Amino acid sequence: MEGTAPADFGAGWVSEFGTRWLDSWNSHDPERLLELMADDVVYDDSAWPRTMRGRSDVREFLDAIWRAFPDLTFETVGSAHVSVDGPQAAFRWTARAAHRGRLDPPGLPATGKRVAFAGADFHEYHDGKVARLWTVFDARDLLVQLGVLPKSGSTAEKAVIGLHRLRFRLLRSRIDR
Structure with missing residues (x-):
């Protein structure tokens, strides 16, 4: 999937998009976040066992994550890294939440424990929306904080x-x- 850059693509556009992206995640409103993704988005996340294809797959993921961590919030770390090779950018972030609901998969019951972890998102844009997304974080660290490992x-x-x-x-x- 080759991205198409908005006419004004650059650090300013990515910064503004990044703010909307973060605000959408923190709102816990799936429609608001999904609106920033292409209909045929392809999304790989360390927290999910399979590649998500399309908004309905992402919606299932969001429902599961927000059910397990209903107060999940993100903060960006530093500035976005904008690619010179095309409409792509990377964002580092930290997340905080309390584990209040069942985490599926793998079916971990709520622990009530507060967690904090760091990760990064890698975006590829098409027509001003995220068309390809990779999210990576240290899942082992999260599982240690939850008392699983x-x-x-x-x-x-x-x-x-x-x-x-x-x-x-x-x-x-x-x-x-």
């Missing part, structure tokens, strides 16, 4: 790794027979 260097992490090594040795001994 053990903290790095903890006794619990060492125990999990020890169990994995034992499992590997057992599997390898079966293969060697």
